[in-house]
Amino acid sequence: MAENLNLNYTLSKECLPVSGESQLLYTLIEIGAGQIGAATKGMPFNLALLLDRSGSMDGRKIENLREAVKNVVDSLSEKDRISIVIFDDEVEVLLSNQPPSDKTGIKNKIDDIIPRGGTQISDGLKKALEEIKKGASKDMVSRILLLTDGETWDDEKRCEELSAEAKKAGISITAVGLGDEWNENLLISIGEKSGGDSYWIERPEDIMARFTSEVAGLRGVVATNLNVVYKLSKGVEPLRIYRVKPMISDLGKSVVGSGNISVSLGEVDGSVGQSLLVETILPSKDAGRFRVGQIEISYDVPSKGIRQEKIKADVVLNFSADHALTAKVNAKVMNVVERVNAFKLQTRALTEARLGNTIAATKKLQVAATRLLELGEVELAKTAKMEAENLAKGGSLTSAGTKKLQYETRRLTRKLLDEIEVGK
Numbered sequence: 001m002a003e004n005l006n007l008n009y010t011l012s013k014e015c016l017p018v019s020g021e022s023q024l025l026y027t028l029i030e031i032g033a034g035q036i037g038a039a040t041k042g043m044p045f046n047l048a049l050l051l052d053r054s055g056s057m058d059g060r061k062i063e064n065l066r067e068a069v070k071n072v073v074d075s076l077s078e079k080d081r082i083s084i085v086i087f088d089d090e091v092e093v094l095l096s097n098q099p100p101s102d103k104t105g106i107k108n109k110i111d112d113i114i115p116r117g118g119t120q121i122s123d124g125l126k127k128a129l130e131e132i133k134k135g136a137s138k139d140m141v142s143r144i145l146l147l148t149d150g151e152t153w154d155d156e157k158r159c160e161e162l163s164a165e166a167k168k169a170g171i172s173i174t175a176v177g178l179g180d181e182w183n184e185n186l187l188i189s190i191g192e193k194s195g196g197d198s199y200w201i202e203r204p205e206d207i208m209a210r211f212t213s214e215v216a217g218l219r220g221v222v223a224t225n226l227n228v229v230y231k232l233s234k235g236v237e238p239l240r241i242y243r244v245k246p247m248i249s250d251l252g253k254s255v256v257g258s259g260n261i262s263v264s265l266g267e268v269d270g271s272v273g274q275s276l277l278v279e280t281i282l283p284s285k286d287a288g289r290f291r292v293g294q295i296e297i298s299y300d301v302p303s304k305g306i307r308q309e310k311i312k313a314d315v316v317l318n319f320s321a322d323h324a325l326t327a328k329v330n331a332k333v334m335n336v337v338e339r340v341n342a343f344k345l346q347t348r349a350l351t352e353a354r355l356g357n358t359i360a361a362t363k364k365l366q367v368a369a370t371r372l373l374e375l376g377e378v379e380l381a382k383t384a385k386m387e388a389e390n391l392a393k394g395g396s397l398t399s400a401g402t403k404k405l406q407y408e409t410r411r412l413t414r415k416l417l418d419e420i421e422v423g424k
Helices: 062-075 105-110 122-135 155-169 184-193 202-217 331-354 357-372 377-390 399-409 412-422
Strands: 005-011 016-017 023-033 045-052 082-085 093-099 142-147 171-178 196-201 221-232 237-244 260-269 274-282 286-302 306-320
Touching: 005 221, 005 286, 005 306, 005 331, 016 023, 023 237, 023 260, 023 286, 023 331, 045 062, 045 093, 045 202, 062 082, 062 105, 062 202, 082 105, 082 122, 093 105, 093 122, 122 142, 122 155, 122 171, 142 184, 142 202, 155 171, 155 184, 171 184, 171 202, 184 196, 184 399, 196 202, 196 399, 202 221, 221 237, 221 274, 237 260, 237 331, 237 412, 260 274, 274 286, 274 331, 274 412, 331 357, 331 377, 331 399, 331 412, 357 377, 377 399
Parallel strands: 016 306, 045 082, 045 142, 142 171, 171 196
Antiparallel strands: 005 023, 023 274, 082 093, 221 260, 221 286, 237 274, 286 306
C-alpha cells in the first residue's frame, strides 16, 4: 500500500574506508507528500491573528495591516475558525474564536484598529493562546500569526515559555517582524520553540504577500503531528541535528539521546515538506555492510481519519578498502552541509558581536562573507563584508544587516533543495 508521506534518506558517503578510526557521517532525511499529495484537499484551519497596534504602527503600516487582515478574512472557508487579538501595552480581543460567518462584520471591526501605546508581546501571546484553544481540534491546523514592528518590554522569557506551551498544545506560531526596530532573536525563538517559523518583511506593502502566503501554507498542510525517530546502531554516536527545510534550525541537544534521535516537527505542507540533517560519528569497522540505524516517522492525516501512520527505513552503508569506492561523496548532501556551516558561522559571528567580542566577530563575518561568495550568494556576502567593515572601523552592526544575515542564511538549504527538486 502506498504511504501518505514519502520518506527518503541520502548519506554523505555510501562507502567508508576501513581506517581503524572513527568517521563522520551525515544523513539527509527528506519527508514529502506521497499518495496524500495533490489528490488530498487541504484541512480546515484555526487561525489566531496576533497584531501589534502600538503607536509605531501608525500610517502606512496600520493601513496595510488592515487590508491584509481583511484579505485573510475573505479567504476563509465556512469550516475555518478565526480569532483576532490586538496588543500594545494592553491587550484586546477584537474577535473571539469563531467561524467566519459574518465576514462584513469582522472587516468592520478590523477598520477600527487604531495605533496607540507601547509593545508587550507576552500578554498578547497569552490571550491569543487562550482564544485559539477554544477552537482547537485534531481535525484542524491551529496556528498563531504574530506581527510586530517593535521591541517588547522585558518579557522575552515569558514569550519563549508561552511558545513552548503552544507547541505542546499542537499550535505553531509564525512570528513576523516588520521594519528593523524589533528583536529578531526573540521572534526566531518564538517560531522555533513553537514548531513554527519566523519572517522579516521590510516594507508595509509586503504585509499582504506574507499573510497571503501564510494562508496558502495552512491550506497546503496535508499531515500533522509529524515525529521522527532515528534509532542508531551500537557504537554510532549522535552529534547534532538540524532542520534544513523549510528553514535551517539547530534543534539542539535535547532531541539527541543515548543511541537515538527523536524530534517532533509538527505539520507537513505538501508543497514544501520537511528535511533534516543528522551528524553522527561511526565506529571503526571491518570491510562489509553496516547498518547505521533505522529511521521511523509517524504522523496523522486528519482529512483521512488516519492517526499515527508509520514509515520505517533502514540506513545502511559499506566499509571498504577500495579507494575508488570510498572517495565518492554525495554532492547534494555536502552542499547542504556547506550551507548549514555558513549559517552556523554567521550565527557565531553575531553572537560574538552581541557579547562585545568585536575582533572575533569581525573575523568570523569576514570568513562568512568568503563562504557565502563561494556558495554564489553574492548579496549576502556583500552584507556580511559590510557588517565586518563596520565593526573593524569601531562601529556596530546595523539592524537591517543583522536581520538580512539571520533570515536569509536560514533559507539557504531550502533554496538549494528546491532548485534540485525543480531540476529533476
